[in-house]
Amino acid sequence: xxxxxxxxxxxERLHARYAHALDADRLxxxxxxxxxxxxxxxxxxxxxxxxxxxxxxxxxxxxxMRDRVQSLRHANIYEPQxxxxxxxxxxxxxxxxxxxxxxxxxxVLRIMQDGxxxxxxxxxxxxxxxxxxxxxxxxxxICDSRRFDTLLAIPL
Amino acid sequence: xxxxxxxxxxxxxxxxxxxxxxEIYREEQTRIFRxxxxxxxxxxxxxxxxxxxITTFVGDMPVVVARDPSGALHAWENRCAHRGALxxxxxxxxxxxxxxxxxxxxxxxxxxxxxxxxxxGIGGKGGMPADAKLESQSPKKLRVESIHGLVxxxxxxxxxxxxxxxxxxxxxxxxxxxxxxxxxxxxYTQVLPNNWxxxxxxxxxxxxxxxxxxxxxxxxxxxLTQKGGVFVSHDGxxxxxxxxxxxxRGDDYEKDGMRSAGSQAFRLEDARVLExxxxxxxxVAIQILSLFPGFVLHQIRNSxxxxxxxxxxxxxxxLHWTLFGFADxxxxxxxxxxxxxxxxxxAGYISMEDGAATGFVQRGVAGSPDRASVIEMGGAxxxxxxxxxxxxxxxxxxxxxxxxxxx
Numbered sequence: 001x002x003x004x005x006x007x008x009x010x011x012e013r014l015h016a017r018y019a020h021a022l023d024a025d026r027l028x029x030x031x032x033x034x035x036x037x038x039x040x041x042x043x044x045x046x047x048x049x050x051x052x053x054x055x056x057x058x059x060x061x062x063x064x065m066r067d068r069v070q071s072l073r074h075a076n077i078y079e080p081q082x083x084x085x086x087x088x089x090x091x092x093x094x095x096x097x098x099x100x101x102x103x104x105x106x107x108v109l110r111i112m113q114d115g116x117x118x119x120x121x122x123x124x125x126x127x128x129x130x131x132x133x134x135x136x137x138x139x140x141x142i143c144d145s146r147r148f149d150t151l152l153a154i155p156l
Numbered sequence: 157x158x159x160x161x162x163x164x165x166x167x168x169x170x171x172x173x174x175x176x177x178x179e180i181y182r183e184e185q186t187r188i189f190r191x192x193x194x195x196x197x198x199x200x201x202x203x204x205x206x207x208x209x210i211t212t213f214v215g216d217m218p219v220v221v222a223r224d225p226s227g228a229l230h231a232w233e234n235r236c237a238h239r240g241a242l243x244x245x246x247x248x249x250x251x252x253x254x255x256x257x258x259x260x261x262x263x264x265x266x267x268x269x270x271x272x273x274x275x276x277g278i279g280g281k282g283g284m285p286a287d288a289k290l291e292s293q294s295p296k297k298l299r300v301e302s303i304h305g306l307v308x309x310x311x312x313x314x315x316x317x318x319x320x321x322x323x324x325x326x327x328x329x330x331x332x333x334x335x336x337x338x339x340x341x342x343x344y345t346q347v348l349p350n351n352w353x354x355x356x357x358x359x360x361x362x363x364x365x366x367x368x369x370x371x372x373x374x375x376x377x378x379x380l381t382q383k384g385g386v387f388v389s390h391d392g393x394x395x396x397x398x399x400x401x402x403x404x405r406g407d408d409y410e411k412d413g414m415r416s417a418g419s420q421a422f423r424l425e426d427a428r429v430l431e432x433x434x435x436x437x438x439x440v441a442i443q444i445l446s447l448f449p450g451f452v453l454h455q456i457r458n459s460x461x462x463x464x465x466x467x468x469x470x471x472x473x474x475l476h477w478t479l480f481g482f483a484d485x486x487x488x489x490x491x492x493x494x495x496x497x498x499x500x501x502x503a504g505y506i507s508m509e510d511g512a513a514t515g516f517v518q519r520g521v522a523g524s525p526d527r528a529s530v531i532e533m534g535g536a537x538x539x540x541x542x543x544x545x546x547x548x549x550x551x552x553x554x555x556x557x558x559x560x561x562x563x
């Protein structure tokens with residue numbers, strides 16, 4: 001069963017805009033990719049498989065996401081770093097009217113100011129997207145590894 | 157024998173070679189991790205039923221922790237008696253027996269060798285000689301004790317019981333948190349670019365908490381002007397620090413012009429990540445407890461976790477976080493703990509900086525093994541007190557470390 005190519009393109013465009021905003025350090029735009037009460041969760045494949053609810057980072061609603069950005073800008077201390085997201089293999093599945101479920105693979109490279117570049121994370125984005133607004137109602141970032149190098153400041 | 161000499165100033169100086177020297181690292185494995193210490197292995201809740209197992213580490217040594225069919229706990233070195241391969245490759249699960257994949261030598265839950273493939277050969281040919289000493293290189297067995305759901309192991313026959321090892325200063329603070337059966341909420345690993353002792357040193361450093369972690373101070377979660385205190389065991393090895401929930405209205409930070417106070421008040425739009433229920437009824441907001449050599453128990457508001465410090469060479473450490481609640485937690489409490497998990501771990505509002513700061517020390521001292529840290533805040537003593545503007549618990553770590561290492 002094929003997916004509407006226009007819908008496929010629209011969802012891939014949403015994922016691309018999200019990735020470019022984070023990679024270009026436009027963190028203030030990050031909450032606006034979500035619905036007002038949208039949920040964002042960075043999980044690990046291990047915890048998901050064991051049915052354990054713990055997230056590495058968890059936000060319920062845009063206000064909590066804005067708090068995260070404020071804290072990164074004004075409170076938390078971390079070495080200057082950038083990400084480069086690679087997102088591919090986007091598969092869609094209609095859920096109910098106006099909502100689509102997307103599953104996409106990702107790799108995130110982390111680039112430090114001295115040029116040191118590592119594969120920081122790989123995994124899947126499992127999303128519920130509201131089509132009228134083209135926003136994430138839920139974005140679960142399921143990391144393949146349980147290991148995180150040094151710290152995770154910028155959202156994935 | 158180690159040739160290193162400690163600076164004449166004693167506990168107020170920590171020479172930087174302790175974080176760099178490969179020989180020191182090897183000696184620590186023998187004298188500390190495989191020596192007369194109790195090492196945290198896992199939570200009992202991670203071994204929920206008979207025949208459950210989990211793999212873990214004591215220093216560099218891989219370890220299997222398992223329940224036998226009667227439910228009794230055992231821990232043994234994850235190394236086959238035959239050629240030394242890992243016996244158990246999976247992280248956790250249940251197993252009827254443990255069979256080394258290399259040549260199918262088989263072990264029971266207590267680490268006893270129970271079966272050797274083709275021991276008697278086939279058709280009268282091959283096989284082991286009748287007097288072969290197959291058990292001579294068996295995996296080492298650990299003494300195991302658990303305390304309120306935490307499982308510890310030691311290779312030493314001499315070390316005292318776990319409770320006596322922890323001692324009367326810190327033990328009540330451990331029991332204060334572990335009041336009911338635990339339930340695991342999840343786990344992850346933070347890889348730190350530094351020596352394991354820099355992390356333990358950071359955990360015991362009550363001076364840094366409100367200066368490095370700006371989130372604490374900006375939101376007035378923890379300031380040194382809040383009521384709190386520190387407990388240090390008599391040998392210096394273990395510590396506990398706590399802060400009470402009282403909201404601080406003082407301006408000591410602003411008057412000193414400290415960076416962490418900032419120029420303006422900073423408020424959360426959604427403060428649910430901070431909303432604490434006083435579940436232990438003593439108004440303690442934060443308690444950080446460490447046991448030598450590599451265990452940390454935290455209560456940060458309603459976030460509870462065990463942190464296991466696993467050394468991976470002189471300049472690398474794995475921090476295994478296991479966050480938990482109580483088995484009888486309701487939906488609302490579980491949700492609260494999950495939201496407050498935002499405070500801790502690699503993405504934690506108040507703990508993400510620790511990995512960075514300790515990594516900066518490892519990099520900063522690269523050219524100065526001959527120089528030393530200056531640890532004189534609060535004087536030169538090691539002991540308990542009601543001020544956290546002190547490095548007394550850090551000095552305790554080094555007092556204990558030197559005793560174990562004979563340096």
